[in-house]
Every structure is written in structure tokens, then in C-alpha cells.
Amino acid sequence: MxxxxxxxxxxxxxxxxxxxxxxxxxxxxxxxxxxxxxxxxxxxxxxxxxxxxxxxxxxxAQPDDSNRTQSQFSDYLSRRLDGSRINRGRALHEDMAAKFAEIEARTGVPANIILGIWGMESSYGVNTGxxxxxxxxxxxxxxxxxxxxxxxxxxxxxxxxxxxxxxxxxxxxxxxxxxGQPQFLPSSYLAYAVDGDGDGHADIWDSKPDVAASIGNYLAKNGWRRGQPWGMRVVVPGNLERWRVRNLVQPDQCVRPMQRHSRWISVGEWKALGLIPMGKPWPADDTLATLVEPDGPGTPAYLTFGNYRALLAYNCSNFYALSVALLGDAIDQPGN
CATH class of the missing domain: 1.10.8.350 (Bacterial muramidase)
Incomplete structure (x- = not known):
């Protein structure tokens, strides 16, 4: 009492x-x-x-293009793509090199992309909520x-x-x-979490091998294709007539983010329209790509390929998917 x-x-x-x-x-x-x-x-x-x-x-009050609230991708990215996150991703890649090689052999998903998601979702387990x-x-x-x-x-x-x-x-x-560290919804845990360390339990909270294997499994089951890139940054000529590349098909999934994409056009056609690659070589001319300008014409632009859609499946936001991809690229370039 x-x-x-x-x-x-x-x-x-x-x-x-x-x-x-x-x-x-x-x-x-x-x-x-x-x-x-x-x-x-x-x-x-x-x-x-x-x-x-x-x-x-x-x-x-979600701060990205999956909600009505509008913000700038450049601001969103600058708060996430920092030296500490890049360096910790590189260190984790080195520590788990053999496990990442095993996961890529099984799923086709490279380590830098897994680390891009891991870093963006929870800062490699530091912020899990x-x-x-x-x-x-x-x-x-x-x-x-x-x-x-x-x-x-x-x-x-x-x-x-x-x-x-x-x-x-x-x-x-x-x-x-x-x-957990990959920030799986409960249904995603049931569908995609796997045992990466061989103890018979999919532990996305405390087992780093399980976290990495589960992210790889998620992307593989959502369309990631082995050996293909996610996309690349490009320079768009000032005279590009965007109405000519506008997607006339209304998306029925991931609607708001997908409305920012052009229609699918081959890399060869994008070349002919005057786009210039930045930092990466062109893939094969028959590779299909969509143009995404998250902050609008005249701002950083990206051609995205099929594997980009697997990143959107993880989180339906161009801000998120581009940040994951760019963090992965930075982790994969240790000389920079």
C-alpha cells in the first residue's frame, strides 16, 4: 500500500x-x-x-522525398556522408573481409553496398533506437x-x-x-534475417556476420543483380529537353520517389543526349538507366540502373538510396 x-x-x-x-x-x-x-x-x-x-x-515529419515534407538532398547527404562513417565502414570491411567475400559469392551483393546500408541505417550498430x-x-x-x-x-x-x-x-x-543494426521491420526480420555466423540463430542485434548476411539476403531477394552497378553521377547539359525523357507511366509503387525518375533510356541514348559521366566509366551502351535529379535541374544528377531499385526496396526514398550508394562508393575508394 x-x-x-x-x-x-x-x-x-x-x-x-x-x-x-x-x-x-x-x-x-x-x-x-x-x-x-x-x-x-x-x-x-x-x-x-x-x-x-x-x-x-x-x-x-519525415525529412525526405517519401513524404510531403520537402528538403534538399544536398543537406540530407552532408549530414550523413562524413569521414567518420566512411572510415568506420572501411575498417569493418577489412575486419570482415572473408565474411563479405562469402556473402557476395552467395548473394551477388558486394561488401560496399552492404556497408552503405549498414552505415546509413544504424551507423554500424551505434544507433539502433x-x-x-x-x-x-x-x-x-x-x-x-x-x-x-x-x-x-x-x-x-x-x-x-x-x-x-x-x-x-x-x-x-x-x-x-x-x-537491430540493419533496421529491419518485424516482417522483414521474418522474411530476410539469416544466420551468418553458424550458431543457428539470426541475430540482427548483436552478431555482425548475421547483420551483413541479412542485408545481403534482403537485397538479393529484392532484385540485386550480380556484377552490375547501382548507377553513377553525371553532368547534364543545360540544353537537355527534359520533357522528352519524362516518364509518362504513372508508378504504382514507391510513387513519390519514382515520380522523380525519367523513363528508362539506354546508356547509348543518354550519351547521345550529351550526358557526361563523373568518376566512373560508362557501362555497356545497352544498359538501361533513369535520370534522377533529387534537387531539381541544374543540381547534382545521377543515372540509376536496375540495382538502384533494390536499394529503393529497402527504403522507398531517393534521398536514402542515393546516400547508401554514395557511401558505398566512398568506402570502396580507400585512396580518397
């Missing part, structure tokens, strides 16, 4: 009483059981959850802007617990529910 005249400890500032959320969570539990999810795992995963207004606030993942995805599902997506992620969280793949207290990550 609490002593009289001693005030109760107030809840954390992000905990608010939200009766609507409690009702939604009870409805979710019933529906999840009807979908065949384990009742004990549902109770373990969702017991005591409260609504997080902070998570919803962060969801509505401390949000409770089930609470975060439940709050986002309740909010409704992407209800179907985050209900699926809550289901996946329950499945992770039901299968004994992680303890409930280990489900920590970003405000968007991304977990």
Missing part, C-alpha cells in the same frame, strides 16, 4: 490516456487471434501497451495513416515472439518499428 500524502509517480511524458487506443488494441487482439496468431504471444506482445503521440508526430517496437507499430496502426502496413508489423512482432526468435524486451528499435 502506498503511504498517505506521497504523490503518485507521474507517467513518462509520452504516455497518455487514450481510451480509443485501448479499444482498438482489444479489437486487434481478437482479430489477430481470428487470423491464427498465438493467443499467448498476442498477450505477451501487446500487454500493457499505451499510445505514443511522439511516434505519430515523428511519422508525419530505443523505442518499444510493438508500442510504436501499434500506435501507427491506430493512427490510421498507414493502418494496414503497421497492423501487419504488429502481427509480425507477435509471430517473432510466438516462434521464440527474440525476447519481448529485445524488440527495441526506431520510432517506425525498425529493429
Amino acid at each position: 502506498r503511504a498517505q500524502n506521497v504523490p503518485a509517480v507521474p507517467p513518462p511524458p509520452d504516455v497518455v490516456v487514450n481510451p480509443g487506443f485501448s479499444v482498438w488494441l482489444a479489437d486487434y487482439a481478437r482479430a489477430a487471434k481470428a487470423r491464427g496468431l498465438d493467443p499467448a504471444a498476442i498477450a505477451t506482445t501487446t500487454g500493457g501497451l499505451s499510445y505514443s503521440p511522439r511516434v505519430v508526430e515523428l511519422d508525419r 530505443n523505442f518499444d517496437v510493438p508500442r510504436a507499430v501499434a500506435s501507427l496502426a491506430y493512427d490510421g495513416r498507414r493502418r494496414e502496413l503497421f497492423t501487419k508489423e504488429l502481427d509480425a512482432s507477435v509471430a517473432i515472439i510466438a516462434k521464440g526468435l527474440a525476447r519481448r524486451d529485445e524488440l527495441k528499435g526506431s520510432w517506425a518499428g525498425a529493429m
